[in-house]
Amino acid sequence: MHCRFLLVLIFPALLCGACSSTSEPGDGPRAADPSSDTETIEWADRNIGDVRIFYYVKPGARGASGVEHNEDQKEVRITLINRTHSLYRGMPDSRLAREEFYLSNADAHDLLVILQDKVRFFERNMAVNIGNSDPVKKVKADSRADRMIAVEIIRDGKVDCSYLMRPREQYIVNPSEADKTRYRRFNDAQEWVLRYSRWALPRGGAGEGYKGEEFGKGRR
16 A cells, blocks of 8 residues: 555645745755744644654665675664654653654655655555554565665654665566666655755764653654
């Protein structure tokens, strides 16, 4: 089942995009001014909900350099979280896990729009809806998987996660046109997610993070 939920989510946000963003999607980071309309809980609840974007590369996966038999590839985990996410409110930066980083609400909105409109990540036969399942556990359990991108959105207490996996190359011997399209769109999505990860909000002087389970009930 593909993820249609995000279409319903983003269209209202697009209608108010002119008044809610200070730059065009993809232009770059904007100041995370907590007093701005986009950085309020009310704006996030109305336009994007609670958003987490997961990027995961398995250890030993073929590296981005394209060098074959790259067994030195380390595990890569990046989780981008919109700044007013309900599971993280009141949490000091030092309680973030090592892979967790905040995005401004405005940047989280723009990245969702890009994934939908530029990449078409959520179309039929692309990302699938895995509900409230843990996408990292899912990709770890899949022997075919090389890496994955997942978008999790919580609205009105409901958790929906759009999950797209890129298989290891040895499993794509005679790729169909659909396989080629998924592979290409995964790579496009990866480019945008990594670009926005460079604009994630700094942790200040908090130092290396670790999981504080007393915060954020329901966090993975």
